[in-house]
Amino acid sequence: MWQCPQCGGSAEPDPEHSGVLRCMSCWDVWALPREPSCPGYRPRLITALRKLDEYRDLRR
DSSP states (O other): OEEOTTTOOEEEEOTTSTTEEEETTTOOEEEOOOOOSOTTHHHHHHHHHHHHHHHHHHHO
16 A cells, blocks of 8 residues: 555555556545666666776776
8 A cells, every 4th residue: 555645645556547546535646656668777787887997998
């Protein structure tokens, strides 16, 4: 069960829309944060940073 960021009341998943929560007290509606669409971005970033570090060593 979630808590409403506006009033602090209880929130439930909206049955008509996936990934959306609705507050049962003030009827505020908001979307849940979505997972990154590409789960492999971090390994590619680390590899790119490692290559930049190697390139920097070669230029010295």
